[in-house]
Amino acid sequence: xxxxxxxxxxxxxxxxxxxxxxxxxxxxxxxxxxxxxxxxxxxxxxxxxxxxxxxxxxxxxxxxxxxxxxxxxxxxxxxxxxxxxxxxxxxxxxxxxxxxxxxxxxxxxxxxxxxxxxxxxxxxxxxxxxxxxxxxxxxxxxxxxxxxxxxxxxxxxxxxxxxxxxxxxxxxxxxxxxxxxxxxxxxxxxxxxxxxxxxxxxxxxxxxxxxxxxxxxxxxxxxxxxxxxxxxxxxxxxxxxxxxxxxxxxxxxxxxxxxxxxxxxxxxxxxxxxxxxxxxxxxxxxxxxx
Numbered sequence: 001x002x003x004x005x006x007x008x009x010x011x012x013x014x015x016x017x018x019x020x021x022x023x024x025x026x027x028x029x030x031x032x033x034x035x036x037x038x039x040x041x042x043x044x045x046x047x048x049x050x051x052x053x054x055x056x057x058x059x060x061x062x063x064x065x066x067x068x069x070x071x072x073x074x075x076x077x078x079x080x081x082x083x084x085x086x087x088x089x090x091x092x093x094x095x096x097x098x099x100x101x102x103x104x105x106x107x108x109x110x111x112x113x114x115x116x117x118x119x120x121x122x123x124x125x126x127x128x129x130x131x132x133x134x135x136x137x138x139x140x141x142x143x144x145x146x147x148x149x150x151x152x153x154x155x156x157x158x159x160x161x162x163x164x165x166x167x168x169x170x171x172x173x174x175x176x177x178x179x180x181x182x183x184x185x186x187x188x189x190x191x192x193x194x195x196x197x198x199x200x201x202x203x204x205x206x207x208x209x210x211x212x213x214x215x216x217x218x219x220x221x222x223x224x225x226x227x228x229x230x231x232x233x234x235x236x237x238x239x240x241x242x243x244x245x246x247x248x249x250x251x252x253x254x255x256x257x258x259x260x261x262x263x264x265x266x267x268x269x270x271x272x273x274x275x276x277x278x279x280x281x282x283x284x285x286x287x288x289x290x
Contacts, residue, residue, distance in 0.1 A: 002041070002067065007092035009085055011075045018075075020089055021067035022060040026052030030095045031275055032119070033059040034086075036104030036128075036258065037143060037203055038194040040066030042186065043103065046264040047271070054272055058093065062106070064199015077199055078206040083112045090118070099275035103258055104128055104232065105203065107223075111212060111244075114219040121220040123274035125267070126229050126257050129212030130236040130243065139231050140204060142174060150195035155188075162187040177228035177256035186261075212243060221247040222274035226255030226262065248274070 006019045023041055031051060035043045041059040044051075051057045061068035063085060064077065075081060086109065090098060100119040102110035107127025114122040131139065153161075161167030165180035168187050172179040179187075194200070221244055225237035234251075241249040250270050255262040 004067075005089070005092050007088050009072070009075070009088055011072050013072070013074045016072035016075070018063060018072055018085070019069055020060050020063060022058055022093070023048070024056070024058045024093075025049075026055050026057045028055045029120070029275070029277055030098035031055040031057050031271070032086075032090070032095070032098040032100045033057065034100065034102035034106030034109050035059075035062060035065070036102075036106055037207075038065070038147065038197055038200055039103075039190060039258070040193040042066075042189060042193075043258060044260055045186070047260045047268045050264060050268040051271060055099070055275065058095065058098070060089070062109075062199070064203065065197045066193055070198035076206065077202040079109070079112050079210065082109060083116060083118075086113060087116070087118050099123075101125065101271045101275065102127065103260070105207075108210070108212060111216060111221070114216040114221060115214070117218065119219065121222075121275050122216065123222045123224065123271050124240070125224050125252075125259055126226060126232050126237075127212070127223065127240065128207065128232065129210050130239040131211075131232065135233065135236065136207075140207070142231055143204065146174060147194055147200060150191050153191075155192070158191050159184075159188055162191075173256075174230055175256055175258045177226060177254055177259075177262045182261055212240075214243070215246070216244050217246075220274065222250060222270060223247045224250040224252050224259070224267075224270050226252040226257060226259045228255060228262075229257045231257040 002023045033044045041061045044059045064070045099121045100110040101123040103125040107124035108129045110122045113119045162184035169179045223240045225234045
């Protein structure tokens with residue numbers, strides 16, 4: 001079940017109220033989950049219950065995506081705005097320095113939260129921001145095309161395509177290495193989320209000049225990359241390791257850009273190991289893949 005929390009943020013037009021949709025379950029140390037551009041919190045469904053067995057898990061719809069409304073008028077979608085909003089969200093939910101795991105845009109936001117010391121640990125799955133200009137342009141062109149297709153297809157066609165493995169592949173193979181595993185209902189929901197996200201265009205525009213540089217000192221960081229990532233190529237993971245020398249770089253064999261659906265068990269192990277409390281010995285050493 002999802003819920004909604006409202007809180008006040010600073011905008012160029014003064015203090016305004018904004019709302020974020022979220023799902024929260026489980027016990028243990030808090031773990032915040034951040035999805036990528038155009039997606040929604042249901043991207044974490046394949047791993048949510050597995051994580052909730054060990055953590056207090058909070059998956060959110062980023063502002064302007066999923067069921068979360070657009071940011072108030074005049075509010076930018078850049079990192080300098082969204083990161084403080086996520087900090088305010090944690091305060092509204094009474095969460096003090098959660099662990100955070102993010103995918104793609106969510107991975108970049110997770111790293112920025114780590115740099116601001118707003119979280120206890122960071123697990124970034126194929127995070128944005130480690131691209132060359134040409135790689136960024138390629139990724140943005142692919143995302144724009146995915147959005148155009150999602151908006152152009154009538155809903156009955158999307159529903160019909162989702163009922164076959166071939167149709168699910170056509171709709172989602174850019175982000176999943178094993179698109180046939182995604183349920184028809186999930187494919188329809190995420191395609192509709194992509195077409196209707198009010199924050200998509202402004203978020204993409206804000207990312208044109210984004211490049212993650214500098215370390216994330218004092219916060220444990222795990223960077224994981226799918227071997228079959230077709231959107232942000234896996235060589236960007238090597239750049240991330242060079243940028244953040246203390247990070248643990250993990251390979252996700254057989255996974256695409258959104259790996260939670262491709263290998264839920266592996267992604268769960270990586271996140272749990274990356275977010276384990278200080279002094280806790282990993283219960284599954286095989287998760288140390290790189």
